[in-house]
Amino acid sequence: MSGAVDLSGLKDRPQPPAAPTASTPAGDGSATGLSPVVDVSEATFEAEVLERSMQVVVLVALWSPRSDASVAFAGELESLALDGDGTWVLAKVDVDANMRIAQAFGVQGIPTVVAVAAGQPIADFQGVQPVDQVQGWLGQVLAATAGKLSGPPPVDGAEPEPEDPRFVAAEDALADGDLDGAEAAYQAILDAEPGNKQAVAAQRQVRFLARVQNVAPDAVTAAAAEPANVAAQLDAADALLYTQQPEEAFTLLIDAIRRYAGDDKTTVRTRLLELFELFDQADPLVVAARRKLASALY
Known part of the structure; x- marks a missing residue:
């Protein structure tokens, strides 16, 4: 989204008692304390979107x-x-x-989908999109908000999992913009537990965020102007991924692999595999890109 969106006007109306969506009835298939799908009106927008987005992405x-x-x-x-x-x-x-909700988001066409986290819209798209592209986009949104929201409430009768203070320290450092501190905190966890998958995934995300801070705003244009420049291709892929264009990032590196040979080819392939590791390996975008990579290599 371009600029912040003011949603405060949607809090003005008196709110009826909230529907019991925080606790999922047995048998609806949810393993958390949240209903996966809710119908929202102007009267329930604050509770179901703004407040809920403090827990999980909405x-x-x-x-x-x-x-x-x-x-x-x-x-x-819904599926x-x-x-x-x-x-x-x-x-x-x-x-x-619910025209006021549409107006608040500046909707110009339908369908429009807006990701809201911590009470603010963070990404959006307009128009019908292929499901695999939506999954890739959603994966990026969830990765960008990992560790920044409180998480779903416990299922009725279940005791909440105590927070691991080591992860809390790492997430606090990340929230403060201290990427070096966050990486060091995750590394400390891995030194004690080399197989901790949560720490491995989080550290990969932090390293990517640290690297992309140094990428120039015109990285994609620069890479197109210098197709033989390996560093430019790597920066452009990072820039595309950071702006939630994973398919384009993967394609750019795969095309570079087809052009290069020797050490340059290996360097680009290594970076592409690193980017794959930022995603669920079952993500359709990753699966498709791996097939294209195999074709480019062999």
């Missing part, structure tokens, strides 16, 4: 019953949300009945 899907395409797309998003098992929430908004 995808606000703005649709209209007048648009068959948006209705069908909302159904596809993704159910697969997510309450780790993120889909908030469906009928724009015809």
